Amino acid sequence: MSERVVVDFRTEPRRYKHWKLSFDGPVATLQMDVKEDGGLVPGYELKLNSYDLGVDIELYDAIQRLRFEHPEVGAVVLTSGKERIFCAGANIRMLSQSSHGWKVNFCKFTNETRSAIEDATAHSRQTWLAVVNGPCAGGGYELALATDRILMADDGSTTVALPEVPLLAVLPGTGGLTRLVDKRRVRRDRADFFCTLEEGIKGQRAVEWRLVDEVVPRSRLAETTRQRAGELAVRTDRPAGARGIALDPLERRVEGDRVAYAHVTCAIDRAHGVAEITVAAPTAAPPADGAGIHAAGTRFWPLAVARELDDLILHLRTNEEEIGLWVLRTTGSPDLVEAHDRALLEHDADWLVREIRLYLKRTLKRLDVSSRSIFALIEPGSCFTGTLLELALAADRVFMLDGTREGDARPAATVRLTGLNFGVYPTVNGLTRLQSRFLDEPGRVDDLKGRIGEDLDAAAAAEAGLVTFTPDDIDWEDEVRIAIEERAAFSPDALTGMEASLRFGGPETLESKIFARLSAWQNWIFQRPNAVGPKGALKVYGTGERGDFDRRRV
């Protein structure tokens, strides 16, 4: 398992190996130009603009920076920096040498990154446009599918293709199948044919089948790109004259089994397979106005917490596979969190505040789709207020200590709702976590709106349905310990399937279909001997042999 490297998700443009970011007024251009020998782990060459996790980490960073550092950008052109290829998709040798867990985690991150492109288009009003200037296959086409509009060169060699099924015996698992029928609404029989076609589809037929939006001759590609990007850019509401804020390097200390950021800390208990994560409230009031928020930049508590949690989640998922339970705690002043939440609510017309809210939304969604059990512990001194209360609502179970603790002078724990709990942080099914929680009685969400700002003690929180169990001081220790030990004893796989099934009741969206359904099929196929066995298609790819399949249909 050559992937036993510790992956760091932090990067910045001057360290990019694989992407080139350039700007022309309101239009940014992100060129994919993958460095063949720049793989994240040894063992493969990133030929033909194929990608691995390292390539995607840079892409993710670029998406973030375009949003925060470039308020003036209204359209982003995603294209290839290579002469003869757009993108060949995920690197096959990388996949075939990777463990099952690595493959699945890789796909989850790439899926989230593609969703982030759609989120930027829809909510940051930074519209992404793919300019397909060479063969575009598999994950390459899935990347294009995540943009709002696909422009393709009309020449002899440029095609779009999803050749995974015929070539590799796996699925286009980064949203491709779902986006074909649910986003672009390609007719299912055409989608079926397309997904079995190694060579892909080009030219007018690709437009007719809705696989791309427009084809133009090579000779007019640059000009049409400029024109289309310009048209998209003018539709933005982002402020052309504003200055972005710099996403300074995120500081993090790793000491043994402890990871510490400014506000978020994580202590790993390897014996129990538990990550104890604590999020601290701000220690000072928020800036008095929008200008103060801009001046604070990454030091503004909500943005700092989003960045820290985001990085921690990615770190734990990728580098701590055996830590199956994340225990979430909070600490600090509910009043200061509420004040920050109020700032995020009041300045919602400010582009930067909008970005921060969206970033918190995406970070909380990462929690929801993480294949880890999540418990929240609400104890004296905790601060599950507003934005931080979402951590508890994202948890599989919430334990709240009823009353005070012997020998602890702090008052009994309370939780507090803010306006941000009612619409700003939808989860992947499109509902807020409160709505998801009360599918049986939607009216309860309205009732809770009337209780914004109230301190709810354990009895009140239980009555309101916000917490699962409320042991008192006498029972707390045992009850929590047993729950944690029990969780650690269950099959990690069964828990993953169970959590994926219970977390997303109610309606479905493109995103929930990708994370909860398409990924499950892909995971299944990634286990099948027909794909990954010694004679599986993924294993023999490139050797000249064809996969030798067990023909039984399951």
Added chain:
Amino acid sequence: MSERVVVDFRTEPRRYKHWKLSFDGPVATLQMDVKEDGGLVPGYELKLNSYDLGVDIELYDAIQRLRFEHPEVGAVVLTSGKERIFCAGANIRMLSQSSHGWKVNFCKFTNETRSAIEDATAHSRQTWLAVVNGPCAGGGYELALATDRILMADDGSTTVALPEVPLLAVLPGTGGLTRLVDKRRVRRDRADFFCTLEEGIKGQRAVEWRLVDEVVPRSRLAETTRQRAGELAVRTDRPAGARGIALDPLERRVEGDRVAYAHVTCAIDRAHGVAEITVAAPTAAPPADGAGIHAAGTRFWPLAVARELDDLILHLRTNEEEIGLWVLRTTGSPDLVEAHDRALLEHDADWLVREIRLYLKRTLKRLDVSSRSIFALIEPGSCFTGTLLELALAADRVFMLDGTREGDARPAATVRLTGLNFGVYPTVNGLTRLQSRFLDEPGRVDDLKGRIGEDLDAAAAAEAGLVTFTPDDIDWEDEVRIAIEERAAFSPDALTGMEASLRFGGPETLESKIFARLSAWQNWIFQRPNAVGPKGALKVYGTGERGDFDRRRV
């Protein structure tokens, strides 16, 4: 693999080993009383009312007969015939000795059977009530969850439980997780706790958590059952005084690789892994009125075809795993199919006609969720009209021969829409197959309504979006042959995942979530060493050992 028996899905009450059906006016009672040594294959004992495919085949038959043979029944009580147990769920030894394919196919059929209970409740107005009169675990509780109302004995031992995760390292995969959060809308944190509890939940807490609807002391269980069933029965619109029609034994001839019913035939081409299925139109006009339909009973063509196709699909899925492609053809008179469709439309208020429409709906849904590729071939002499056109709309690809064939005097093929294509046969996502087909332009469905009864030739059908390809006589042979051979060469698993993803665009329902999402997770887990490896929980169950898990989260 002890399961290499040929399974026959045809049965009848006097052959039941495991169920007792009794009647008291408008209330029927179906008692589960599984015969321990009555397993379908050797190697396990069906203790504690646990079930295998054989038990479920009888359940399915009972559901069908209650609908067709008992118009007077408005409520069905599902309960246990044993003293101390309701149902312990699917038999674990059976699962642990079964191949992956057998497990998945078994779960698919049990899922369809539970959906049939919900369909009977919702649409046949025969409301199912579970009376849980002893411990009810795993698949036992999932069976209860499929009914409209769950009444539970309030005693020391009766509980409901989903102990799959803690005991077996698999999921409650027969809809349990989905029905918890999406049907009964149990709060997700409570569902999480409940699903990790070996011992289950009983009494008032089960009611409070919405796991059951009502608990009553043992001493009043019989009386309350009568009362509740009576209340449900009076809400029906089924005709108390009507006579049912007998579901006579379904005749079928199996000769070598050929299966033939009265109207449906299937020839298996083992070399190519293809089942060539042909459905014949009726050869005479339908009965002139409702009475005539009742008199015809199972000889009424639409009912006969539903039964035959249903049986064939189940046979092929279970007994012909290596036949990965089903090629559908039709033959006969479009006018006669249209006349039968008209009869089904005109007599929609007749309870029997309603049942026949619902049965056709369910049978067509079986096609949609079958893990087989489906092609439809429309040629001269074919009859893709109305109900039979749904076969083409269910297919992954539709080939229609454009024009006539050399040496064949028959006119060019046409297809014809009837009123039944516009709402009577929704698929598992709640949309008709036409709506699912035109997610991009819903208006096209309305346009097509204006063309009911028209004969559409290949050009018109292609223009209307009803068919995928329309080769002419010169190209037909090669194009179809290549498509079939190509399909046979792909990985069966990748095709299953691809088809499951492309067939169900658009909205989601309880059913689509169960078939397209929960099942995918279950399939994945059924492949994981933590469940099925030599030290997996499913393998060591009953030995006193605990599963030894790879702790890496995926």
